[in-house]
């Protein structure tokens with residue numbers, strides 16, 4: 245891809261290379277539960293090691309509130325990186341300042357160092373120039389291999405590109421090539437499936453997404469705000485009342501433009517967000533005030549599968565339920581299996597992305613049978629929407 249500077253153009257031997265990865269991986273009790281994003285980053289890390297660079301990894305992890313929080317330390321994730329690449333990865337307890345400088349100064353060519361979560365500084369998300377300078381002081385070259393964070397114009401995802409020679413890593417390059425090709429002229433009708441929990445970040449882009457697709461299938465936590473907008477009770481479910489007007493606008497836009505929005509028609513509800521918590525199937529008007537919608541119900545699953553049988557391409561971000569906890573994985577698992585079977589039969593092109601989405605599709609045993617799996621969720625949706633991604637734009641050859 246000539247429009248972007250890649251590692252082919254970078255002279256990295258003996259240089260300190262700051263590599264922005266997306267190590268925002270799913271974890272449970274401090275253990276990484278899905279290493280897909282790390283495996284996708286491994287070729288870049290290994291290539292840089294092989295070329296004799298000093299490889300300094302940068303990433304955010306979760307959404308800490310702009311200060312250090314042990315819950316969001318990258319230390320266990322750095323250990324998972326070491327396991328995937330089969331080489332030691334040193335860890336610095338800060339991403340700037342003395343701990344980072346000392347660890348970087350001790351590096352030999354071929355060494356790998358992972359710095360602590362960049363979001364332990366509120367300046368990261370503000371793309372603060374002084375913070376960018378502090379990060380830039382640690383490296384000679386910046387490689388952005390975090391396609392899944394490229395929709396964020398943050399210090400480590402965009403700011404560094406103004407200070408250091410900037411190159412796309414191999415995963416960034418592969419994602420841009422694969423998604424560019426897949427989305428250029430998708431087989432129609434096209435459906436987008438949007439679920440998951442990042443309602444405030446993703447609900448407002450569904451309006452633009454409607455322009456690009458024929459059918460919009462909404463599930464997971466995302467659906468609850470729409471159900472509330474339609475007047476259904478949602479009890480203690482994940483819901484963003486502030487976004488009800490936006491949800492209504494999206495529903496009205498779909499009606500006016502003849503686009504179809506598919507929402508759940510029933511739900512699986514529980515009083516507790518816990519494994520094997522007592523649960524029941526509820527009609528939409530029967531969700532009690534102390535209950536939470538944690539999955540779509542059996543009629544909704546049937547409805548979604550019958551929609552998939554009518555379309556030719558599905559673009560999927562976000563699980564249909566809290567799939568990490570049984571039995572609330574049923575909707576996601578059954579729909580993923582149906583999509584994988586339609587793909588194997590040559591009837592459907594399946595493109596899915598997102599940290600938890602990929603983990604859910606792996607859990608369902610369906611990921612290997614999908615047409616393409618991207619590491620990106622929010623970035624994937626913004627690309628579908630037709631938006632320029634700051635972390636990609638900064639890599640364009642000037």
Ligand SMILES: Nc1ncnc2c1ncn2[C@@H]1O[C@H](COP(=O)(O)OP(=O)(O)OP(=O)(O)O)[C@@H](O)[C@H]1O
Pocket residue numbers: 392439440441442443463464465466482537538539561562563564565566567568597598599600601602619620621622623
């Ligand atoms: N009904 C629900 N209530 C609460 N949480 C839900 C519900 N449905 C799905 N989820 C949660 O959504 C989370 C995944 O959502 P998210 O939007 O982060 O997807 P993603 O694939 O990781 O995308 P990205 O890469 O943009 O983060 C999962 O942890 C899952 O438990």
Ligand SMILES: O=C(O)[C@H](O)COP(=O)(O)O
Pocket residue numbers: 266268306307392393396442445598599620621622623
């Ligand atoms: O998982 C993701 O989509 C990326 O890591 C971005 O995370 P964010 O939505 O917290 O910026």
